Amino acid sequence: MRLQQSQLKTPSRIPSDPLQRAWVALGRVSQAIQCHVESALKDAGFPELSWYTVLWELERAGKPTRPKDLAIPLFILPYQLSRLVDRMQSEGLVKRIQCEEDKRGHMLEPTAKGFALRKAMWAVYAPAMDEAMKRIDDKEALKLADLLNKLGGIEHTDCSDKG
Amino acid sequence: MRLQQSQLKTPSRIPSDPLQRAWVALGRVSQAIQCHVESALKDAGFPELSWYTVLWELERAGKPTRPKDLAIPLFILPYQLSRLVDRMQSEGLVKRIQCEEDKRGHMLEPTAKGFALRKAMWAVYAPAMDEAMKRIDDKEALKLADLLNKLGGIEHTDCSDKG
DNA sequence: CTGAGATTGTTGCAATCGCAACGAAACCTC
DNA sequence: GAGGTTTCGTTGCGATTGCAACAATCTCAG
Numbered sequence A, B: 001m002r003l004q005q006s007q008l009k010t011p012s013r014i015p016s017d018p019l020q021r022a023w024v025a026l027g028r029v030s031q032a033i034q035c036h037v038e039s040a041l042k043d044a045g046f047p048e049l050s051w052y053t054v055l056w057e058l059e060r061a062g063k064p065t066r067p068k069d070l071a072i073p074l075f076i077l078p079y080q081l082s083r084l085v086d087r088m089q090s091e092g093l094v095k096r097i098q099c100e101e102d103k104r105g106h107m108l109e110p111t112a113k114g115f116a117l118r119k120a121m122w123a124v125y126a127p128a129m130d131e132a133m134k135r136i137d138d139k140e141a142l143k144l145a146d147l148l149n150k151l152g153g154i155e156h157t158d159c160s161d162k163g
Numbered sequence C: 001c002t003g004a005g006a007t008t009g010t011t012g013c014a015a016t017c018g019c020a021a022c023g024a025a026a027c028c029t030c
Numbered sequence D: 001g002a003g004g005t006t007t008c009g010t011t012g013c014g015a016t017t018g019c020a021a022c023a024a025t026c027t028c029a030g
Helices: A017-043 A049-061 A067-074 A078-090 A112-132 A138-151 B017-043 B049-061 B067-074 B078-090 B112-132 B138-151
Strands: A094-098 A106-110 B094-098 B106-110
Touching: A017 A049, A017 A112, A017 B017, A017 B112, A017 B138, A049 A067, A049 A078, A049 A094, A049 A106, A049 A112, A067 A078, A067 A106, A078 A094, A106 A112, A112 B017, A138 B017, A138 B138, B017 B049, B017 B112, B049 B067, B049 B078, B049 B094, B049 B106, B049 B112, B067 B078, B067 B106, B078 B094, B106 B112
Parallel strands: none
Antiparallel strands: A094 A106, B094 B106
């Protein structure tokens, strides 16, 4: 989760100007874009993006899934997920199913209402994402994704996240 | 602040696969990197990055500054800044100075303690940023910054944000 | 089998957040 | 200069968050 701190060999390096530029741009732009999509969802009366992501991840798994198996890909802490599921469950969007193999935990499964909500949210989410990203073309988007994935230490793969 | 919603001509476009890839990468990577730096600061016993940013912006201005003039570049809501300043003031890091020209507001100014803290934080912040971004080289960083700024609708300028 | 230790998930509490409402001063129009 | 509107900044309140502590179960060496 957390990247490693520099070792003896690298005594407190100051980031180069290009790195600082990239850092600043990354912070500002990701915030702006994220905010744009969140606002679109909220304006449409939908819950926040994390709800969508949980529903989508469950749907994508195609079978009841343990919280711990969700937490890692979602890059979210266990207690955060626990409470997120609390709220979603109280809205009738997911179910907690007794888990036989491991009685500590349980399986998560979206309800019909959960499926429906995810689909409805996508109808707002997709255009909002498209609108937020329209300033770059497909070629630039691929280049951007590659650079970001390299930055994040993720090799170029073909797993797509489309809904 | 909020980007414009699509018009009649563009009926609910679905983002292309490259755009979706870029979107996903942007979310994941910016979160990971941000998290890495925040952890480094916390582990060193320092407050969160937003405190640094406020102090830095004030220092960069070089003169007492109105909250509203800070809120825009910081991309933060007025009430968020108001409470952030409350906390920072109660730690003796900034002062609110009576503003003569406009009696609704006030000026913000870092204290000596504020200056010192920002400098101390940079000693942790800089290496953490460098560590988090070391997977890309300067050339890639510039390309990344350009793409991000284009995505965010910011033209390439020479204003640097280095501390 | 047994007890130490790791894993899974939840919860009490205090801190922080978003929202909407607010007070006060500035601005603007007639 | 009176009255309506806008801007600046704050605040009450309920929802959400992070942290550390926790219970329950699983794992596994001896």
